[in-house]
Amino acid sequence: MRLSSLILPILLTKVSNSLPLISNDEQQHSIKSKGYVKLNTQKYQGSSFKDSDPDYETHYIEKRSDNGTVEMVLTNESTFYKVSLEIGSDKQTVDVLVDTGSSDLWIMNSNNTYCESSSDSNKLRKMFRKAGRSNDSIKNWNTESNGGSGEGGGDPFGPTGDATSSASSVEATIDCSLYGTFDPSSSTSYKNNGSEFTITYADDTFAQGWWGYDNVIFDDLEIKSFSFAVADETDSEMGVLGIGMVGLETTYSGNSYSGSPYTYQNLPTKLRDEGFINKVTYSIYLNDTNSNSGSILFGAIDHDKYTGELSLVPIINTLESSGYDNPIKVEITLTSLSLISSSTETTIGSGAAAALLDTGTTLTYVPSNILSSIVDSISDLSYSSTTKGYVMSCDSASDYTLNFNFQGSDIDVPLSSFMLSLTTTSGSSSNYCALGLYSSDDDSFILGDSFLRSIYFVVDQEDYQIAFAPVNSDSNSENIETITSSIPSATSVSAYSETWGSAYTELETGSYGTTSTNVNKGTSTKGSSKSTSTSTSSSGSSSSSNSGSSSSSKSEGVSIKLSSVSMMIVMIVSMMFVMM
Template identity: 35%
Template sequence: MKWTILLATCCALLSEIVKCISVRHYLEEEGALSPKLVRFSFNKHQGKSFTSSTGLAKRDNGVTFDLKNEQNFYSIRLSVGTPGQEVVVLLDTGSSDLWIPGSDNPYCKDSSVYSMSSQYKENEKDKPFQTLPGGITATKPSGGSRASGTIDCNQFGTFNNKESRTFHSNDTRFSVSYGDTSYAEGTWGYDSINIGNVSLANVSMGIANLTNSSVGILGIGLSNLENTYTGVENVKNRDTHKYLNFPMMLKAQGLIEKNVYSLFLNRKRAYEGSILFGAVDHSKYTGQLYTVPMLNLYKQQGLQAPLQLQVTLQGVGLKGGNVTNTTSTTPVPALLDSGTTLVYLPDKMVTMLADQLNANWDRAIGYYVTDCSNVDNTELYFNFGGFNIASNMSSYVIGRSGNNRCVIGLQSGGPDSAILGDMFMQHAYIVFDLEDFEISMAQANYAGGEEQLETITKEVPSAKKAPGYSHTFSGSQSITRGGDIFHSTSYGSSSGSSTTTRTWNGRNAAADLAPAPMLAFFAHFIYSFLM
């Protein structure tokens, strides 16, 4: 009789446990117990710049190249206002503001749809500088697009703030301009936006009532780079302030635990990439995730936190077959910018790489040219404080000729700085921590597989501090040859930091769903009954 009662009690308790697990599973499926993360997929677009849309350039010696010079653009569809009005914006890590074209833009014209390749022109050369308080200078937000005088505003959508019940104007002027002669002017305001199933209220944005750009920008950079704080007009008028931009609003409205996001651009010819706010996806990278600090290049001028998403590039080198060759280990500041397609390195560093690739500068097209055999089986390595990110040199080829000559998309970016655009970023999985001013990187994994999502509350889970974490750029030096990024390092070992946070994947489902307090009570009950 005693064992019958025990068996019945056990069955009842097990039934309740199963019910709890089933209810929890249902709630998670319905999103009621979803982790604090926000995930967006974005569309990838590739097209020629406006000025080189013919796609052909001719050398002085008569050799013609099929110069594609394709630029990369990452678009996200937003619904703005109440009722919602759909617009497409470009995702940009190199700027920090959201702005969208207004419906009363005089550049708008009803016409046949312009192709994206003829509309977009990224800020590739002559990146303009803006002046900050204390004499600080910084590159202006990258990205943007250019129109030929009249543009089809229906292609990517516009916003009519008068038709939104939730729009509020700040009655302050918005203005931004780019090095490709594109610009946007209008008014600052705030309204609700929706991206997929994510809703945000009172999001600050610029409404561009005068712009020669057919598409707006969603900047997800640091708050110090906001147009209201570092914009030329705001600085000139001594009217500078910061606000909660898009990533900060995600945290402020409780959608993520920490102002951090992970970026996966995917391989060059992929149609989609993804961005994960508040979490990391361990399936998107291979090897170790290493962390390095962002650089604050203007601390002596009074800036208390970094301005841009810059880290120390400790060296570059080439590897092909059984031959490895470190080009230079001179440290330089490097900006990670999804609004830039090409890679810009210090002048001397580019010249050194060109020499190693047997490449010659072609004035007619403005790029280095070499035999394709020199790049097809060669990898370009970037070193960040003791770890490398590898990239295929073939991914930097932007043109080929009929006689097997290749045009290389590596450009000079000045004497002592670098901009690592999409051609580099597509090879890395990158986690931007906008609160602790750190960036974690690992080799991108294109193979796919089951997602391994883990929310971020403090440090980036499973990430370790790079061996050279504390060895950062401290001042300009002459670019020199030599060193070794492949076999040796001068950095001391450093124990990495990590954090234990909840992992939302199938492999941990059983442990996640087991109600520990109930199981403990169950075991205690059986023990007491038998005694």
């Protein structure tokens, strides 16, 4: 035996023994001294939580039916950003989805009545493709008799009890081992406060159980006595970390909450009250399409993650008529939407519409009249009035950009960001792509990940403001500045006071005309200068509110089927089309 093989372990032992041990209190003090908390997220894609993977991408895949036709079925259509938590005295590991469209943390109980063994789990499960609190689940205070006035209306920490679920027997449909569950009985520090929890999301998934509190570790940060719900009945395979405003907490605005309404310290407010951050703010960087990671900064902004200038807009209160004095959802005002090609610019709609920024939603949803107008304005799209779906050459999509104007500040997003690729069962890629914009079924917009990947945005929940700028997808460093008062380097938009509800509550479509322009395409810019000639075309630019009206001018060689119930999108194309 060589002498060095004996000496090396001895040296390593002496070195390790001489290293100073850092206590948990010292570690927490170190985090507090920075003034911000960073959570790294990992992006997963799949048709369900069960079959998701960081390396998957959303696309259509060819499937042949018995009658010889070819179906193009959307797969990996759902994107979610997850973080890992350690909970309780025994540090049980649970993965949760990060959602700006809700405000509560809930995790799955190990006794969830929907759980089945992994060996039996072979059913296709839906996931939070359209997350965020369902509007139907939000309380209307003008019709409620139980009152309540925010802080202090109830006690999230008492009284403790041994409440158990009275859920009826349900069919076991999900593999609960995929992302971890929590067993309250194995944590000596867990306390159940005996309050019921219920939440419903926009895609009809739900969770119900009981409120409690325990110690929770986010990366290296431990928060003691943190309030969260343990769901012993849910049809989702993953819990949710909601980081929205406290007014959206189910204990305050939930229709199904039967107790005295109150707000509590969710993650952003708890971080401020515990001294880890100075203000209830966070900034979000989802990175580009090809990346499988992102990050959330609580209490700070990273100036390296955006380009140009930060535009500051107010968060709007779309629920004032329901008795809410302040905004409870992360919504801003969209004043116009335009379609720009290499030679023309067409106004799709203008006015003032509510736009929800929702990291829990994969795709982007727009009013049906806006969707129809976009389709009418793109001659390259093939359209089926029967099944309401659109495809075009992937190369043609690169010629178009959608311009979103937020009270005077522009964000240009390439149309390709909203297109979904087509892939055959053999693995080869088609030259055609499908349009990934869908109807929101009302006058509002839900700007999901397909839009949010194009911007870097900062949410100030105390002053009800949002700052945003085009994302720097090439960022490989950090330039972090803590937020102590107003958002650093953010400038108010030119039409700051012209918000949703002041004159308009929607984007109106009409015959705005098409102008010739020399705008360069392919990049996301803010406040770009659009040089426009004096020539105007009066034809081919009018917007139609009836999606079926464009069927006569669109090719019927492709038939697409969209199911609003299951949110699974099926596109039927002829054999001749696929072989092209």
